[in-house]
Amino acid sequence: MRTEWVSAVRALGGDGDVAADAAAELAARYAEPHRRYHDTAHVLAVLRDSAALAAELRLPPEERAVLTLAAAAHDVVYDGRPGEDERRSAEWAVSWLRRAGVSADHVSRVEELVLATLTHTAPDGDLSALALLDADLAILGADEATYDRYRAAVYAEYAPISNELWRAGRSAVLADLLARDPLYATAAARSRWEATAKANLARELASLRTP
DSSP, rough: OOHHHHHHHHHHOOOOOHHHHHHHHHHHHHTTTSSSSEEEEEEHHHHHHHHHHHHTOOOOOOHHHHHHHHHHHTTSSSSSTTTTTHHHHHHEEEHHHHHHOOHHHHHHHHHHHHHHHHHOOOOOTOOOHHHHHHHHHHGGGGOHHHHHHHHHHHHHHHTOOOOHHHHHHHHHHHHHHHHHSSSSSSHHHHHHHHHHHHHHHHHHHHHHHHO
């Protein structure tokens, strides 16, 4: 994660020393003990998968650097407060990138991509945003064992709420994801994960609806 962050900042003309300080904080935040799913492993997976999608989409180098920064920062603040977490993550990225001397246009673009994870929607032509959003959902298309570890980790992050509220809320999320046709916005992501993701989602939803 450190290498990707510093390299991306430098690619956009930013200061590598400041970027290294930001990367250290980034690593510390993703290692926070209250995280069960939105942790280091998750952000590394999003970095990997968004880079793979960017290559297939043939994004230009500067846009790939912007996408890398957004992928790294998208969950840097995670306190289990949907909406607020994404906004604060965007603010974190903006603050550090400005300190590193990254241009205002690139800073705004990173902010825009991080904020796209708030609604998990983006315009059809915004390939970088679509790549980020698809990469963020790549876990849904994992093998059954990996998916089951993911859903257990997400459940652990919501441990303070009642089981009844969890089942209702999680069922609504799963039903919404299953209703998306297609689930993934880019053809590259669909070829990788669509069929398996739909099967995993349907399997989990059925388990939640079983008394």
